[in-house]
Amino acid sequence: xxxxxxxxxxxxxxxxxxxxxxxxxxxxxxxxxxxxxxxxxxxxxxxxxxxxxxxxxxxxxxxxxxxxxxxxxxxxxxxxxxxxxxxxxxxxxxxxxxxxxxxxxxxxxxxxxxxxxxxxxxxxxxxxxxxxxxxxxxxxxxxxxxxxxxxxxxxxxxxxxxxxxxxxxxxxxxxxxxxxx
Numbered sequence: 001x002x003x004x005x006x007x008x009x010x011x012x013x014x015x016x017x018x019x020x021x022x023x024x025x026x027x028x029x030x031x032x033x034x035x036x037x038x039x040x041x042x043x044x045x046x047x048x049x050x051x052x053x054x055x056x057x058x059x060x061x062x063x064x065x066x067x068x069x070x071x072x073x074x075x076x077x078x079x080x081x082x083x084x085x086x087x088x089x090x091x092x093x094x095x096x097x098x099x100x101x102x103x104x105x106x107x108x109x110x111x112x113x114x115x116x117x118x119x120x121x122x123x124x125x126x127x128x129x130x131x132x133x134x135x136x137x138x139x140x141x142x143x144x145x146x147x148x149x150x151x152x153x154x155x156x157x158x159x160x161x162x163x164x165x166x167x168x169x170x171x172x173x174x175x176x177x178x179x180x181x
Contacts, residue, residue, distance in 0.1 A: 029049070030047040030048070030049050030052075031047060031048045031049070032045055032046075032047055033046055033047065033048045033089075033132055033136075034046040034129075034132070037124075037127065039123055039124055039127070040123065044091040045091060045092070046089055046090070046091055046100070046129065047089070047090055047091065047092075048087065048088070048089055048132070048133070048136055049087070049088050049090070050085060050086070050087050050136070050140060051085060051086055051087075052086070052088065054080060054086055054088055054099070054102070055097075055099065056073050056076055056077055056080075057073075058097075058098075058099040059076065059099060059102060060073065060076070061099075062099050062100070062101075062102060062119055062121060063117075063119055065121055065122055066119055066120075066121075066122060068119070079104070080104065082106070083104040083105060083106055083116075084105050084106055084107035084109060084113065085104065085105040085107070085113075085137065085140055085141070086102070086103075086104045086105075087101075087102065087103045087104070087105075087133060087136060087137050087140075088101065088102050089101030089102070089120070089124075089129055089132075089133055099121075100120065100121040100123075100124045100129070101119065101120045101121065101124065101129050101130070101133050102117060102118070102119050102133075103115055103116070103117060103118040103119075103133055103134065103137055104116050104117050105137060105141065107141070107144075107146060109144065109146075110146070111146065111147065111148055112146065112148045112149075112150070113141050113146045113148070113149050113150070114149075114150045114151060114152075115134070115137060115149065115150070115151040116151070116152070118130065118133065118134065118151070120133070130160065131163075131164060134161075134164050135164065138164075151166065152175070153166075
């Protein structure tokens with residue numbers, strides 16, 4: 001039996017569709033997920049928001065902080081607007097949101113979803129925030145009964161995603177890409 005067939009049969013057996021209904025974030029509201037997180041010599045309350053408007057310049061600064069290649073703001077805005085889900089982690093400082101984590105998802109809204117652009121501010125890495133962000137994204141997707149969730153990861157972060165339950169496809173299926181020359 002191939003991996004994908006066993007995956008779907010396992011989900012039917014466990015009825016995983018109902019597991020996440022208690023803590024799904026359906027409304028566009030800020031959810032306190034960590035109270036009094038210490039980073040350096042400061043203490044922060046960390047919030048999660050699903051599908052709120054993201055300040056593009058804050059997102060650009062966050063992506064720059066991890067060394068990502070700069071992308072045109074207009075294209076980033078289009079990507080966010082066309083995403084099925086945008087998730088952000090932030091704290092408040094002087095009544096202003098400070099973005100410290102982000103992930104977005106594209107989906108056919110039925111079977112498949114792909115997680116993109118997962119980023120955590122380096123000052124807040126190794127504190128469990130990436131795990132919290134990905135787990136909340138998965139809960140949202142499972143709420144919509146989406147069962148095939150994929151992502152692309154740099155080789156150095158594959159163990160992080162494996163720890164969260166993602167696997168390299170054992171059937172050897174590889175993603176393929178086309179780029180203009």
